[in-house]
Amino acid sequence: MKRMEFNYGRWLGVILKIAMGLFFIFPFLWMLSTALQTLKETLSFPPVWIPASPQWDNFVRAMNGGPFAIYAKNSLIITGSIIVLQFLIMIPAAYAFAKYSFVGKPLFFGMTLLAFMIPTQVTFIPVYLLLADWGLIRTLWPQIIPFMTNAFGIFLLRQYFMQIPQELIESAKLDNATEFKLIWRIMIPMSRPALATIALFSFVSHWNDYFWPLVMTDSVSIRPLTLGIAALKETEGITNWHVIMAGNAVLVGPILVVYAFFSRQIVRAFVYSGIK
Amino acid sequence: MANRTTWDRIRPYVMIAPAMAGILTFVIYPMGYLIYLSFYKYNLMNRAKSKYVEFDNYKQIFTRGDFYKALGNTLVYTVGVVALTMILALLTALWLKRNTRLNAIIQGGIFIPHIVSIVSVSLVWLWMMEPSHGMLNALLRSLGIPPSHWLQSSRTALVSVIIVAVWQAIGYYALIISAALRNVSPSIYEAAALDNASRAKVFFRITLPLISPQLFFILVIMTIGSFKVFDIVQIMTGGGPNDATTTLVYYIYSYRTTNIGYAAASGVTLMAIIGLLTFVYFRLLSRKVHYQ
Known part of the structure; x- marks a missing residue:
């Protein structure tokens, strides 16, 4: 009972x-x-x-509601370029912060911290004016280069690099390994979980980004999917919800597929980051 | 040999140089430039005609009703989202605390709204909150409750936006809180069980105090995040009806081309608020590290 x-x-x-x-x-x-x-x-x-x-x-109707091939291509180029650029810049910086002591290190580390805290909603006007001065406003660059330094990535990777045993590095140095080889052969393979976390987090946040492309673009040819889908609301009027939802499903699809495969890593990435 | 030591000395700087260049160009310089702009009546078409106006933009901000309206909306939004999310996420985390398969699946499910673009979330809810054909009013009608205007009335619009934001955030914060809950040592609970302590007593005397550092932490993160709210408002209401959902960032956004100096001054105000909250955040962070 x-x-x-x-x-x-x-x-x-x-x-x-x-x-x-x-x-x-x-x-x-x-x-x-x-x-x-x-x-x-x-x-x-x-x-x-x-x-x-x-x-x-x-x-079909949703995809004919705008140049969606261009939007999708832009989203892929932007997200892909950001991730590649961030990795090229982040790995050496994280290595230097983890393994060297040098004059001014706290200052530079503090700068990284600042970059982590200041939101794009504060900097978008001056950055727009700057990029306009450089003549880049009609290109995809304004959606890529402002994100070249991934402060969150530098923190996380530095943490990982610091945990790699010093003996491993010393023995590699005895073998006359260059610094580049050391990073490529030891540091990167040993911090793969952190790198995956950072890449996934970067992918999700930039694929989904709406604010930055909205304030940086003024022509259709350089806009990403998020803006294209949001624009369906205007072009389809307020009654054609079936078309808007079809477009919306196209935007959600890739993220859900990625989530289905990497849900554990993605969840971990978000728990680590603390801030989205 | 001398060359080698010189290289050794400058190597760390070379390695961090690209990262620092990015931060200088896209964070630090813009912060300074924003402050500079806030003292000007900026002419976008002809920069030579831009005029230094001292504190005029700031004086304007603090005397204008629409700025206070935006600030007030942001405060209501922040308090609403933070309080509701905190309580619901805590309850959810307690409910899904045990490490079972079902709990893991449910947690994975409630996390989905957080990884989906805010554009998608906003559009789906916009459709569900549509007054005449939307799902929510259909539900209310079939339950015999009078339907709501949701986003289309200035009385309910901000609350509707808050509902969507809370719905999106719960999964994420429940996850962080349940990670904190799992870090509480089981031996403490075992001791309480030996003393026959009631569940409420265990929660208020043991669980809550032990996870309070993490809860404070989340509180500050959420507050900073809520102060920056924009996307959801831009897509769902466009700040309306009647400025009922105009938030601080939306306000800045709406002046970004017509009155750059004024928008910059509003931006500096936002920066100051976020700076203050960040200061609190780091105070808490250092204390938390101290504990461990």
């Missing part, structure tokens, strides 16, 4: 937990359902849960 009661409570708990999980996932399921409905179905009451016949056409 006692055991029965216990099980009852347990199952109630399981059901409530699943209900809570659904509460957070439902809007995305609803997005997919709407994306496959006809206009008439979206306007009906009570709402249609599962469309009578899936309207794949909505996706």
